[in-house]
Structure formats: C-alpha cells, structure tokens
Amino acid sequence: MKVAEIYNTMSYGPSPESSEQIENWLRQHRDGFQLFIGGRWVAPLASAHFDSINPANGKPLAQVAQAGAEDIDSAVAAARQAQPTWAELGGHGRARYLYALARLVQKRAREFAVLESLDNGKPIRESRDIDVPLAIRHFYHHAGWAQLLETEFPDRQPLGVVGQIIPWNFPLLMAAWKIAPALAAGNCVVLKPAEYTSLSALLLAELCEEIQLPAGVINIVTGDGSVGERLTAHDDVDKIAFTGSTDVGRRIRIASAGSGKKLTLELGGKSPFYRLRGRRSGQCRGRPGGRHMVQPGAGVLRRFEAAGAGGHSRAFAGQNKSTDAETAHW
Amino acid sequence: MNAVTTSPAGAPPYTREQDDHRSSPRLNPGVDFQRHWIDDMRINLSAVERRAAAFNARRSLKREWQAAWLLKAVSCIDLTTLSGQDTTGRVRRLCAKARQPLEREILTSLGVEHLGITTAAVCVYHEMVATATAALAGCGIPVAAVSTGFPAGLSPFATRLEEIKASVSAGAEEIDIVIVGFKPAGGIGTAKDAINYLVLIKEELGDNWLGPNLFRFGASSLLADIERQLQHHVSGRYSAAYHHPLA
Numbered sequence: 001m002k003v004a005e006i007y008n009t010m011s012y013g014p015s016p017e018s019s020e021q022i023e024n025w026l027r028q029h030r031d032g033f034q035l036f037i038g039g040r041w042v043a044p045l046a047s048a049h050f051d052s053i054n055p056a057n058g059k060p061l062a063q064v065a066q067a068g069a070e071d072i073d074s075a076v077a078a079a080r081q082a083q084p085t086w087a088e089l090g091g092h093g094r095a096r097y098l099y100a101l102a103r104l105v106q107k108r109a110r111e112f113a114v115l116e117s118l119d120n121g122k123p124i125r126e127s128r129d130i131d132v133p134l135a136i137r138h139f140y141h142h143a144g145w146a147q148l149l150e151t152e153f154p155d156r157q158p159l160g161v162v163g164q165i166i167p168w169n170f171p172l173l174m175a176a177w178k179i180a181p182a183l184a185a186g187n188c189v190v191l192k193p194a195e196y197t198s199l200s201a202l203l204l205a206e207l208c209e210e211i212q213l214p215a216g217v218i219n220i221v222t223g224d225g226s227v228g229e230r231l232t233a234h235d236d237v238d239k240i241a242f243t244g245s246t247d248v249g250r251r252i253r254i255a256s257a258g259s260g261k262k263l264t265l266e267l268g269g270k271s272p273f274y275r276l277r278g279r280r281s282g283q284c285r286g287r288p289g290g291r292h293m294v295q296p297g298a299g300v301l302r303r304f305e306a307a308g309a310g311g312h313s314r315a316f317a318g319q320n321k322s323t324d325a326e327t328a329h330w
Numbered sequence: 331m332n333a334v335t336t337s338p339a340g341a342p343p344y345t346r347e348q349d350d351h352r353s354s355p356r357l358n359p360g361v362d363f364q365r366h367w368i369d370d371m372r373i374n375l376s377a378v379e380r381r382a383a384a385f386n387a388r389r390s391l392k393r394e395w396q397a398a399w400l401l402k403a404v405s406c407i408d409l410t411t412l413s414g415q416d417t418t419g420r421v422r423r424l425c426a427k428a429r430q431p432l433e434r435e436i437l438t439s440l441g442v443e444h445l446g447i448t449t450a451a452v453c454v455y456h457e458m459v460a461t462a463t464a465a466l467a468g469c470g471i472p473v474a475a476v477s478t479g480f481p482a483g484l485s486p487f488a489t490r491l492e493e494i495k496a497s498v499s500a501g502a503e504e505i506d507i508v509i510v511g512f513k514p515a516g517g518i519g520t521a522k523d524a525i526n527y528l529v530l531i532k533e534e535l536g537d538n539w540l541g542p543n544l545f546r547f548g549a550s551s552l553l554a555d556i557e558r559q560l561q562h563h564v565s566g567r568y569s570a571a572y573h574h575p576l577a
Contacts (some may be wrong), residue, residue: 003394010532129384
C-alpha cells in the first residue's frame with residue numbers, strides 16, 4: 001500500500017505470523033501422529049487415525065491417532081510405573097523439569113501460537129497473547145509451588161495417576177492448567193486432549209522428550225469421547241480432572257461414583273452471551289467451524305455482547321460502564 | 331499534560347468534518363460543569379496501564395505503515411520553543427522548519443509531496459508571536475501562544491485575559507491553555523513515543539481524532555527523530571543527528 005494512502009486511512013499494517021516452521025513439523029508427521037506413552041511414541045494398536053481439521057479452510061491439518069482400550073491401559077500402566085520415582089524426586093527435583101518445560105515452551109512460543117490458531121481457529125492475537133503466555137506462566141508458577149511443597153504443605157501426599165480430559169477452547173492452556181499442578185504435587189498424568197484440537201498437546205509431548213522428562217510422567221492419548229470414557233472407568237486411575245460440557249461432566253460423575261476416584265469438574269455451557277441492539281452485525285460475524293467458549297463471570301457483566309468472528313469472542317462493555325467488563329475484554 | 335487548543339472568541343463553531351487545521355479558526359463551544367461526570371467515574375488504574383502497554387505491543391506498524399504514521403505525527407506537532415533564551419533568529423528558524431519539516435528528498439522517495447505536510451502550528455511565548463506570525467506569513471500555519479501565564483496559569487485572571495488579547499492582536503491564531511483533551515507534551519522525543527500516542531488515540535477515541543484539529547504533540551526534538559526514522563525508511567541507513575536542519 002502507498003504511504004500517502006495509509007496517511008489518509010491511518011490503518012494498521014498486516015501482522016502475518018509465519019506458519020513455515022509448523023508446516024514443516026506437520027510434514028514430518030504426514031504419516032500420522034502416534035500416542036505418547038511411557039516416554040515413547042507408539043502407534044495405536046488398532047492403527048486407527050482421524051483427521052484434525054483446520055477450521056479456517058475445512059482442510060485436514062494432520063492425522064491423529066485414535067487410542068483404543070489397550071492403548072489407554074498401557075498409558076495408565078506407564079503412569080503408574082513412573083509415579084513413585086517421580087514423587088520421590090521431591091519438590092525441587094520436579095521443579096527442575098517444570099522450569100525446563102516452561103522455558104522450552106517459552107522459547108517456542110510462536111510455534112505453539114501458530115499451531116493453536118491453525119488447529120483451533122482462534123485469532124493469532126489470542127493464541128499468541130493469551131493462550132501461550134498464560135500456559136508458560138502456569139508451568140513457571142507451579143514449578144515454584146513444587147519447590148515450596150514440602151515446607152508449605154508438609155502433610156500432603158500425591159494421589160498417584162491422574163486422568164485429565166480437556167476441551168478445545170484453550171487446548172494448550174488447558175493442558176498446562178491440568179498438567180502443571182498435578183506434576184508439581186508428584187502425580188503422573190494421562191492426558192486426553194479434545195479430538196478437535198490434539199496437536200498442541202502432541203507438540204508439548206515432544207518438548208517433554210527434549211527436556212528428558214522421566215518416561216511415563218506425562219502420557220498423551222488422543223481420540224474421541226470413547227478414550228475419555230475408558231479413562232474415567234479405569235480402575236487404576238486415582239483422579240479424573242475434566243473441563244468441558246455439563247452433560248459429559250454429569251456422565252463422568254455417575255461413572256466415577258462409588259469408585260473412590262477423586263474428581264474435579266469444570267463445566268461450561270452455563271454462561272449465555274447477550275447481544276445489544278444497535279450494534280453492527282459485523283461484530284458478530286461467525287465462521288463455520290469456529291469454536292469458542294468464553295465464560296463471563298456470572299453477575300459481573302450485565303450488559304454486553306459477544307462477537308464470534310472465527311472463534312474470536314469478545315465482550316464489549318455495554319451501556320453500564322462496568323470497569324470489570326472493560327478489563328475483561330481482550 | 332492535558333491541554334486543548336482553543337480559538338479566540340467570535341470564531342465560527344468547530345465541526346468535526348473540519349479536518350484542515352488551516353481553515354478558519356474554531357471555537358470550542360464548551361459545556362457547563364457536569365458534577366456527575368466526575369462523581370460517576372471509576373478507574374481501574376492497573377487495568378488502564380496494562381491496556382495502554384498492550385496496545386503498543388500488539389499493533390503492527392512497520393515499513394510503509396510506520397512511515398505514514400510518522401508523517402501523521404509530524405502533521406500533529408506544535409513545533410514549540412518555550413525558553414527564556416528564545417531569540418527572534420531561533421523562532422524564525424523554527425518557523426522555517428515548520429513550513430518544510432522534512433527534507434524534500436524524503437518526501438519524494440515516499441511519494442507524499444502532494445500532501446503538503448507541515449507541522450500543525452508553531453508554539454511560542456507572547457513575546458515571539460509577532461516574529462513567528464511574520465515568518466509564517468502566507469503559508470497558513472497558525473501561531474499558537476501560551477498566553478495564559480504559562481506554565482502554571484497562576485497569574486491574575488485579568489492579566490491572563492490581557493495577555494490573550496495582546497497575543498491575538500499580535501497575530502496568534504491559537505492560545506494554548508490547560509483544560510481537558512489530550513496534548514502530550516514534554517519528554518516526547520522519539521518517533522516510537524509518537525506512534526505509541528497515535529495508537530492510543532486511534533484505539534480509545536477513533537480515527538477522527540488522528541489529525542491536528544483534535545490532537546497535537548507539543549514537541550521540538552521529536553521532529554528530528556522522526557526525520558531520522560524516515561530517512562532510514564527511504565535509504566536503509568540512519569543519518570547522523572546533525573545531518574538534518576535543526577528545528
């Protein structure tokens with residue numbers, strides 16, 4: 001564009017994020033991703049794969065493994081085997097790995113952001129400025145807590161093996177929320193990412209290899225809801241942590257009742273957005289495949305609207321000049 | 331510093347469409363004091379600071395965009411000298427720089443000669459108004475005078491009124507006084523600062539404010555840095571600080 005033209009419009013310039021590195025990475029895995037179990041990449045026993053779609057163009061980004069019952073069994077067994085050693089490592093020992101993971105995610109933050117945008121469909125501004133930085137901070141934060149664990153919580157013991165099931169709205173960030181505290185406390189995890197958005201968790205697993213995280217501490221099993229069901233019902237899982245829909249949360253509650261499993265549920269779908277009259281419809285443009293969920297704090301945002309442009313949700317402060325609304329919008 | 335540039339009484343009312351600052355002087359009609367505007371005000375300072383910092387990290391202004399925004403910054407500068415040591419020679423030099431703020435080669439390379447970019451105004455003490463008015467004769471750049479007991483405005487009201495009248499009759503078209511609005515001044519010396527302010531204005535007030543009729547920088551050394559950045563844009567090399575004509 002010509003300088004004189006920009007002078008008159010005062011528009012911002014384009015801010016393209018190169019997807020070259022991530023495209024290379026995806027090319028290296030063009031034969032399909034595998035499951036990360038016991039520190040190794042293993043093909044699903046049933047050799048089943050499914051497509052992970054780029055919602056921006058509807059085209060497949062990669063082939064993701066569909067874990068079967070035996071794959072989940074071996075992931076839980078790997079976590080079980082690794083857990084005593086991981087716990088004995090002590091808070092400071094575990095913190096070293098969490099710090100290493102935080103630093104490495106930080107080093108490759110841009111790759112994660114591009115991958116997250118490609119796989120989830122959210123704008124790069126959100127993945128780059130919110131999802132990935134927050135994920136990094138969670139790893140750093142819980143590395144710090146791992147160091148303090150023995151002095152601050154001397155009476156606490158790790159639970160053992162934690163099955164973690166996360167949604168598609170903040171794939172890497174959700175993984176960080178689940179993994180970092182569990183590892184800091186001395187647990188080992190079997191993580192099931194959402195089937196729509198498995199790729200950032202798989203990249204995270206490669207980083208676990210790079211920092212030489214002990215085998216079995218983090219296991220990633222990809223697949224559809226059947227993987228979550230199997231994980232929930234597994235006898236050797238001590239805790240289920242789930243973020244997702246209320247319906248599935250209820251099913252998990254029922255399935256785990258009486259089993260002695262600890263349970264953490266973070267359930268959504270409870271927070272409707274309102275759209276004020278008089279707003280331009282362009283602010284509410286949707287896109288097929290755009291997936292997003294943002295929960296406003298109940299009772300805080302009274303009047304606002306959400307714009308869902310390609311999975312980009314944004315709460316605008318409405319006529320009540322709520323400071324909270326203004327700080328909440330991105 | 332919060333300030334607004336107003337025009338002498340009797341001028342036609344300002345309209346937003348009036349983008350060209352060289353058109354006839356405008357009068358801010360003003361409003362009565364509204365106590366509830368202040369009473370209702372709640373500001374989350376931490377959030378404001380975070381938001382302000384985030385703008386500059388997130389907005390992409392490189393290459394042609396950077397050049398265009400810097401040109402806009404030039405058009406919003408009140409090229410200012412407010413020193414007890416001001417001389418007529420220095421004021422005349424400042425006025426010459428206001429007429430031709432950027433080297434012709436830079437303008438040609440950017441393809442913007444036809445925009446006729448000048449600074450928004452020249453800002454001086456009353457003592458230098460006549461000198462500046464004479465030096466700017468015919469080019470349409472207004473002279474702004476800080477004729478209200480600058481900087482603190484604590485001189486008697488009658489004295490301030492007399493000072494304004496004297497400056498207006500000496501040729502000043504604008505009087506700089508501190509009321510409300512937005513005029514960043516003092517310590518704005520770099521092109522980066524200028525762009526950050528323009529981004530802030532665009533985000534918070536909208537594109538209509540991105541022009542000299544509603545937004546000004548009070549600065550002098552800022553222009554030199556912008557000129558160096560633009561020189562770098564067109565040549566790929568930074569010029570020495572002494573290369574460009576002084577403001």
